[in-house]
Amino acid sequence: MTTTLTAPGLTTTGAGAPLPVVAVPQGDLLWIDESATPWLVAAMGPGLDIKPLRIDLERNEWVLLLRAAPGVGLPIHYHTGPAEVFTLSGRWYYREYPNSPQVAGSYLYEPSGSVHQFHTPADNTEDTVALIRVAGANVNFNDDGTFHSVLDAVALRYLAGLLAEAQGVESRWIEGAETGFTSHPAAFTS
Template identity: 55%
Template sequence: MTAPTTRPVPGPATTMSGALLPVMPLPQGELLTVNTEQSPLIRDSLGPGVHFKPLRLDLERGEWVVLATFAPGTSIPLHYHTGTVDGYTLSGCWYYSEYPDQPQTAGSYLYEPGASAHSLTCPATNTEDTVVLFSITGANVNFNEDGSFHSVLDAALIAHLTGALSEAQDLGPINYITGGFAGYTVEEV
């Protein structure tokens, strides 16, 4: 058994001038940040024309944040969300086939409660790629056209796809923010 890593205990928090604060922050030596301009686009990840950049993949909490890019005319088949989704459209246009009268365009924010089901469509008439920032909790349970089970897409599979596709596409290592790792605070005797 490998020895667990002991996490540091935070000290008192102070302002820049040294005044004590009445809070106890987590120890953090640097900001956790990813610049999407410096991250390569993982192409054709979930089918032709469906690309993504992972920003945060927390396998323990089941949370995944990705910058998704969809070519005109692409779609994502029917899927069921086990958790919530926040989506912010940066460019282009998309809609759920079940709600064609509610297109999401640049500047649109969308919240999806858990247990929602839908099919994402980008119109073939789009003149640009559609780019959406998605923050997802849980998994997408994906279905075939006949309603039969196809697959499950979650933070763990996105992490796997990131590694496998970045190698296959010769992109090099992809930087993204991870979650904590379960362990013990004291080494077992």
Template identity: 45%
Template sequence: MIPTPIFDHKSLLTLNTNELPIFEDALPGVDAQPLFLDPHENVWVIRAIFKPGVVLPKHYHTGTVHLFTLSGKWNYVEYPDQPQTAGSYLYEPGGSIHTFMTPADNTEDTDTVMVVTGANINFDEDNNFVGIMDTTWFMQLFDTLVKERGMEPAKYITPSAHRYTTD
């Protein structure tokens, strides 16, 4: 017996990244495109395009990461002999600590898609805490960029709010 669907989807939940705006310099040297943001489960799926020479803060992952490299090249400062290039897939278990960078001599931008569960706890060069990046942080970032730049609201997939069964 086939199960009864829980949700009545009238159409697929799908996005075409070629048709969505890219938030240029969402972070210094990083263009970003939100694809799926779930603040309830703290899962974020972001397309991030890194310019050559970008170095992100050292960060600790509270959850897992799946990172797909579509073009370009990057590596962790801590693992310079393991560069990630077009076609690479990287899995990071929760508890990982590292510093993302794109080589300054890259001849192209580095285009990636990341599926992150949890948060990045960010640190400066002296290992002092500087902030947290999680789903809510990204939602606020994109909302702020929309307002500051006069853009249309970001279109991404997000689950419905929780509710009581009797509402």
């Protein structure tokens, strides 16, 4: 893991006016070139690829791009915190709300406690790509209601590191409160 920190000090405006000392100074702009970041293929299952953009272990928040092939879905899941989804291309819906499809340009807010199952229609003519921000965990269940898994920031970081290593790619994302970047494959190190 590579982390770059700047020592605390005075920050000034572009005109040179002093600003209060900040708790976590930011010496560099934190950004990801999405086009240079490889997809982690089948990260969430067949036809469900991800690009982690930010994984914050301390706040248990994560931001990623999801690419879903036509006709795939995720297990039914319960959100312990809020989630936000902005659809960039394609079409998807929650099986519980088939008359509310999300298409390119749709923004969806999910409050804590939401329960639903993500699905892309088999007749989609393109992959569905969505920007997803989650706070907390997704508690996933099988179709029969039995426990499947938990996906939170810790699990996602571990999974992304393992997949990057297994797929021979370098996946880079913004680490949470460390105000730095992590490059993988390095599996799960801290």
